[in-house]
Amino acid sequence: MSFAFEVIARDESCKARLGTIYTDHGAVETPAFLPVATQGTVKGLTPEEVAVAGYSLLCVNTYHLYLRPGYELIREKGGLARFMGWSRALLSDSGGFQAFSLARIRRIDDEGITFRSHIDGSSHLLTPELSMLVQGSLSTDIAMVLDECTPYPATEQEATRSLELSLRWAARCKETAKPEQAVFGIVQGGVYPQLRKISLEGTCELDFDGYALGGLAVGETEEEREGIVAEFSPQLPEDRPRYLMGIGRPEDMLFAVSAGIDIFDCVLPTRCGRNALLFTASGPINIRNARFREDDSPPDEGCSCPVCTRFSRAYLRHLFLSKEMLAPRLASLHNLYFYADLMSAIRAAISEGMLASFGKVFLEKYHSEDEEIKLEECSDEG
Amino acid sequence: MSFAFEVIARDESCKARLGTIYTDHGAVETPAFLPVATQGTVKGLTPEEVAVAGYSLLCVNTYHLYLRPGYELIREKGGLARFMGWSRALLSDSGGFQAFSLARIRRIDDEGITFRSHIDGSSHLLTPELSMLVQGSLSTDIAMVLDECTPYPATEQEATRSLELSLRWAARCKETAKPEQAVFGIVQGGVYPQLRKISLEGTCELDFDGYALGGLAVGETEEEREGIVAEFSPQLPEDRPRYLMGIGRPEDMLFAVSAGIDIFDCVLPTRCGRNALLFTASGPINIRNARFREDDSPPDEGCSCPVCTRFSRAYLRHLFLSKEMLAPRLASLHNLYFYADLMSAIRAAISEGMLASFGKVFLEKYHSEDEEIKLEECSDEG
Numbered sequence: 033m034s035f036a037f038e039v040i041a042r043d044e045s046c047k048a049r050l051g052t053i054y055t056d057h058g059a060v061e062t063p064a065f066l067p068v069a070t071q072g073t074v075k076g077l078t079p080e081e082v083a084v085a086g087y088s089l090l091c092v093n094t095y096h097l098y099l100r101p102g103y104e105l106i107r108e109k110g111g112l113a114r115f116m117g118w119s120r121a122l123l124s125d126s127g128g129f130q131a132f133s134l135a136r137i138r139r140i141d142d143e144g145i146t147f148r149s150h151i152d153g154s155s156h157l158l159t160p161e162l163s164m165l166v167q168g169s170l171s172t173d174i175a176m177v178l179d180e181c182t183p184y185p186a187t188e189q190e191a192t193r194s195l196e197l198s199l200r201w202a203a204r205c206k207e208t209a210k211p212e213q214a215v216f217g218i219v220q221g222g223v224y225p226q227l228r229k230i231s232l233e234g235t236c237e238l239d240f241d242g243y244a245l246g247g248l249a250v251g252e253t254e255e256e257r258e259g260i261v262a263e264f265s266p267q268l269p270e271d272r273p274r275y276l277m278g279i280g281r282p283e284d285m286l287f288a289v290s291a292g293i294d295i296f297d298c299v300l301p302t303r304c305g306r307n308a309l310l311f312t313a314s315g316p317i318n319i320r321n322a323r324f325r326e327d328d329s330p331p332d333e334g335c336s337c338p339v340c341t342r343f344s345r346a347y348l349r350h351l352f353l354s355k356e357m358l359a360p361r362l363a364s365l366h367n368l369y370f371y372a373d374l375m376s377a378i379r380a381a382i383s384e385g386m387l388a389s390f391g392k393v394f395l396e397k398y399h400s401e402d403e404e405i406k407l408e409e410c411s412d413e414g
Numbered sequence: 415m416s417f418a419f420e421v422i423a424r425d426e427s428c429k430a431r432l433g434t435i436y437t438d439h440g441a442v443e444t445p446a447f448l449p450v451a452t453q454g455t456v457k458g459l460t461p462e463e464v465a466v467a468g469y470s471l472l473c474v475n476t477y478h479l480y481l482r483p484g485y486e487l488i489r490e491k492g493g494l495a496r497f498m499g500w501s502r503a504l505l506s507d508s509g510g511f512q513a514f515s516l517a518r519i520r521r522i523d524d525e526g527i528t529f530r531s532h533i534d535g536s537s538h539l540l541t542p543e544l545s546m547l548v549q550g551s552l553s554t555d556i557a558m559v560l561d562e563c564t565p566y567p568a569t570e571q572e573a574t575r576s577l578e579l580s581l582r583w584a585a586r587c588k589e590t591a592k593p594e595q596a597v598f599g600i601v602q603g604g605v606y607p608q609l610r611k612i613s614l615e616g617t618c619e620l621d622f623d624g625y626a627l628g629g630l631a632v633g634e635t636e637e638e639r640e641g642i643v644a645e646f647s648p649q650l651p652e653d654r655p656r657y658l659m660g661i662g663r664p665e666d667m668l669f670a671v672s673a674g675i676d677i678f679d680c681v682l683p684t685r686c687g688r689n690a691l692l693f694t695a696s697g698p699i700n701i702r703n704a705r706f707r708e709d710d711s712p713p714d715e716g717c718s719c720p721v722c723t724r725f726s727r728a729y730l731r732h733l734f735l736s737k738e739m740l741a742p743r744l745a746s747l748h749n750l751y752f753y754a755d756l757m758s759a760i761r762a763a764i765s766e767g768m769l770a771s772f773g774k775v776f777l778e779k780y781h782s783e784d785e786e787i788k789l790e791e792c793s794d795e796g
Contacts, residue, residue, distance in 0.1 A: 072732065076739035080724075101732045105708065109728065117724045306739075326487065342462075342499045346491065350454065350483045357458035357688075357742060 035173065035214035035241055037273045037294075043381070045388040047266045047292035050379055053273055055173040055214070057113065057121040058088050062273065063289045063378055065371045066091040066123060066297040071100070072116040075302050076361040077368070079118040085337070085365065086372035089121045089173075091297035094166050095130030098156075099149050103169035111171025123174040123216075123297070124167045126205075127158055129181050129278075140180065142200065160204035168210040175213045176244065177205040182222045184251040191222035195231040206238050214241035216275060219264065222247060223256045228264050236269060243268040244275035245293075258287060265291035281407055282311070282374055282398060286391045289378055300407060301371045305364030307410045308352045311371070315401030319363065324349045337369035417555065417596035417623055419655045419676075425763070427770040429648045429674035432761055435655055437503040437555040437596070439495065440470050444655065445671045445760055447753045448473040448505060448679035453482070454498040457684050458743040459750070461500040467719070467747065468754035471503045471555075473679035476548050477512030480538075481531050485551035493553025505556040505598075505679070506549045508587075509540055511563050511660070522562065524582065542586035550592040557595045558626065559587035564604045566633040573604035577613040588620050596623035598657060601646065604629060605638045610646050618651060625650040626657035627675075640669060647673035663789055664693070664756055664780060668773045671760055682789060683753045687746030689792045690734045693753070697783030701745065706731045719751035 034056055041050040053060040067074045067082060069090045074082050082090070092112060097103065109115040113122055128145065131137065135147035144159030160178045167175035179198040182191050198220045209215045217240035221227030235243065245264060248257050261276065265288065268274045276293045279285065285296050301311065308320045312332035317324075319331065330340035331348060339348075339362045351359035374394075381390035416438055423432040435442040449456045449464055451472045456464050464472070474494060479485065491497040495504055510527060513519065517529035526541030542560045549557035561580040564573050580602045591597045599622035603609030617625065627646060630639050643658065647670065650656045658675045661667065667678050683693065690702045694714035699706075701713065712722035713730060721730075721744045733741035756776075763772035 071736045071738055072729075073738050073740045076743065078724075078740065078744075096736075100736055101707075101728075105728070108708065109710070109726070115726075115729055115732075117729070325483075326490065328491070342460075344491070344497075346483075346487070347454075347497055347499070350497075354453045354478075354482055356453060356455050357739065358455045358460065360739065361458065361743065362460075 033212045033214065037242065037271065039270070041383050043385050043387045045385060046290040048289050048382045048387045049292060049294065050382040051273070051294055053089070053295075055089075055121040056212075057119065057173055060089045060121060060295075061379060062294040063285070063375055063382075064089060064295045065285065065375045066295060067302065067368055067371075068093070068297055068299045069116070069118075070299075071096045072112055074364075074368075075306065076364050079116060081365060082368065083118075083120060085368045086376065087120070087368070089123060089295070090118065091123050091125065092170065092172065093130055094124050094127035094163060094170065095134065097170060098127055098158075098166045099151055103166040107169035107171075111169075113171065121174070122170070122172040124170050124172040124176065125277075126163045126176045126178040127166065128163070128178050131158055132181050140197075142197065144178070144201075160201040161208045164205050164208045164210070168213060171213075173214060174242065175205075175209060175215050177202040177215060177217055177240075179218045179220055179246055181250065182220050182247045184222065186222050188224055188227065191220075191224055191227050194222075195220040195227055195234075199231065199234045202235060202238055206240070216240055216242040216244050216273075218244045218246040218277070219268070220247045223252050223260065225260070225263060228260060232264060232267055240272070242273035242275060244277050246277050248276070249278045249280065261288050261293070262291050265293050268292070282371075283395060285374070286378070286395065289382075290387060290391065301367035302364045304407055304410050305367040306360040308359070308363060309405060309407065309410055310348075310363055311367050312401070313397055315398050315403070316405045316407060317401060317403060318405060319345060319348050320352050321349075321403070331363075331366050332370065335366070335369065335373070337366050339363075339366040339369070415594045415596060419624065419653065421652070423765050425767050425769045427767060428672040430671050430764045430769045431674060431676065432764040433655070433676055435471070435677075437471075438594075439501065439503040439555055442471045442503060442677075443761060444676040445667070445757055445764070446471060446677045447667065447757050448677060449684065449750055449753075450475070450679055450681045451498070451500075452681075453478045454494055456746075456750075457688065458746050459684075461498060463747060464750065465500075465502060467750045468758065469502070469750070471505060471677070472500065473505050473507065474552065474554065475512055476506050476509035476545060476552070477516065479552060480509055480540075480548045481533055485548040489551035489553075493551075495553065503556070504552070504554040506552050506554040506558065507659075508545045508558045508560040509548065510545070510560050513540055514563050522579075524579065526560070542583040543590045546587050546590045546592070550595060553595075555596060556624065557587075557591060557597050559584040559597060559599055559622070561600045561602055561628055563632060564602050564629045566604065568604050570606055570609065573602075573606055573609050576604070577602040577609055577616075581613065581616045584617060584620055588622070598622050598624040598626050598655075600626045600628040600659070601650070602629045605634050605642060607642070607645060610642060614646060614649055622654070624655040624657060626659050628659050630658070631660045631662065643670050643675070644673050647675050650674070664753075665777060667756070668760070668777065671764075672769060672773065683749035684746045686789055686792050687749040688742040690741070690745060691787060691789065691792055692730075692745055693749050694783070695779055697780050697785070698787045698789060699783060699785060700787060701727060701730050702734050703731075703785065713745075713748050714752065717748070717751065717755070719748050721745075721748040721751070
């Protein structure tokens with residue numbers, strides 16, 4: 033394994049860092065956004081399109097791939113990257129989050145998570161060791177430890193029990209990890225700063241290749257989330273990548289980058305795209321809206337992606353209203369370009385020490401669309 | 415309008431011709447297969463992908479586009495090709511066939527077809543004049559006359575009444591056509607040779623830019639269809655393109671090319687693709703089949719398309735079983751390459767006077783797959 037992380041520059045106006053993650057499958061410039069390839073495909077797009085859009089690291093879901101097509105098959109096919117035709121780097125989650133959110137849980141104890149598959153109801157026991165075995169079979173560059181995503185709300189006592197369980201599981205993951213895979217630890221502790229502190233110290237003691245803040249975006253208020261991100265991102269080890277899981281919206285990422293976060297994953301750009309929500313410099317728009325009926329302009333004025341340079345808002349609206357497959361495909365692709373361009377602009381701003389002013393200008397324009405769109409409410413799958 | 419047709423070579427072993435159709439939007443080598451872009455998009459694929467696959471002429475559906483987004487909007491946007499981002503040639507049908515097959519018909523009389531929209535139940539009267547107005551607004555290179563697709567079975571009396579109505583409509587279409595659009599006539603007459611003869615003579619008298627055999631693939635037996643195609647294709651004017659509408663399967667096209675047909679349109683490659691049926695040199699396969707679970711080979715051994723060079727049967731099967739959007743997209747694209755490659759091989763064979771032996775070798779291999787697949791039963795939309 034040739035995993036390494038290097039901080040290249042810092043923005044003195046905040047805690048933001050410019051960096052590079054080195055993997056056996058290429059380098060990843062940070063801050064980076066990771067598109068999600070849940071079942072071994074970024075929904076609707078080819079690996080080539082995603083790579084050309086500027087991505088070098090994807091997030092894949094161990095829970096889904098464990099259930100279908102199964103890790104033995106993927107191992108036999110030489111790992112997930114080869115199976116899906118992706119030649120760059122991959123990060124796998126542990127499977128825990130989806131077991132909690134999609135499956136029917138039957139028991140959680142020290143041994144692991146006993147759940148029923150959301151596909152066929154079959155019963156499974158996901159242990160830290162099995163999670164590492166599956167992630168090892170996927171041959172991802174980065175594996176995540178199995179943790180319990182502390183629910184929200186949780187009492188301090190519940191959150192304590194939960195983080196302690198996660199720490200014991202983290203140690204077992206560390207022990208069973210394949211030497212050729214980087215492993216990231218995950219800091220839990222809910223919305224309790226004193227518990228986050230305990231989890232952070234316990235996780236760092238295990239000496240992982242990178243560290244994530246987990247258990248956020250599960251229902252807590254924006255204020256609570258931002259409080260945790262602002263306080264604990266800078267406390268994660270300086271010389272390792274810092275990962276904010278399952279987040280986010282452009283404004284969330286800007287905030288977290290300023291606090292020192294390096295990588296993000298989120299289904300938002302692709303899920304929104306499938307639901308006719310397009311990101312633009314002046315904010316998200318719902319392209320089904322009647323006001324776009326005769327609109328000749330590209331989805332996002334000024335965007336140079338393959339969608340904006342070829343198709344009009346009026347045509348995209350027609351595709352969505354006609355329930356054409358090309359609609360979610362084009363919208364997802366544009367949104368991924370929007371995210372890639374945003375991260376690229378963020379990196380440029382950091383290297384010039386201008387992140388604060390970049391963020392201010394970006395958000396001012398980004399909040400100028402009149403239409404009120406709640407991205408969080410956009411949902412079509414787990 | 416710079417529409418023209420040139421026969422470049424003939425295969426002496428049969429009636430097949432090699433030709434070129436010239437349009438204001440480029441040349442089309444014939445025999446040619448036309449992918450169907452029903453609602454202004456070849457389902458799931460970008461115009462660029464379809465062009466790169468080797469297509470220079472698409473078939474679009476007037477009925478669908480008339481109902482949604484409406485011809486006034488498309489006219490205002492500079493025609494359908496510009497609206498959908500297609501820079502090559504287009505052929506539009508008259509709207510009649512879908513009015514018969516999708517809508518609820520209320521009345522057919524000399525004036526036209528009164529029907530209710532399958533989308534919102536609204537009532538419409540499609541006249542020959544309106545069909546030409548709509549096709550003119552789409553600005554397609556080739557427009558088809560409005561005809562009544564004679565149902566099967568029909569008595570000789572019914573078929574006679576129907577073809578006479580179609581002839582009267584054809585004359586009105588010819589009169590109202592935009593000078594910059596080529597117009598093709600359509601020969602009806604059901605399965606009655608004597609009626610086909612009358613329809614052919616009446617249609618040719620009107621002097622169209624090209625001629626189609628219509629009213630086939632509507633339930634008649636293969637023998638009846640082949641009888642009509644074999645007898646009447648060669649009787650269509652030598653110096654105009656000959657179009658067999660709504661057909662077909664590779665074996666159907668081989669047969670019809672041998673009888674002198676130049677162009678085809680059919681939803682088969684894309685509709686089959688969406689339903690997990692892949693065309694291969696040894697016949698169609700259903701990629702969901704368990705026997706492909708671990709199959710590392712490309713969908714079609716020897717195919718050099720972007721799907722076969724990048725993805726395995728095992729991966730495509732996984733995508734279909736996981737209901738991933740990428741699955742129908744990739745399968746449709748491969749199938750369009752299969753059809754483009756077949757037409758290209760057919761053209762090469764004609765130019766060498768080898769169509770008969772090419773067809774024999776192709777079909778022998780094409781019928782070698784064990785699995786029995788009925789392509790006609792594959793259906794997901796109108």
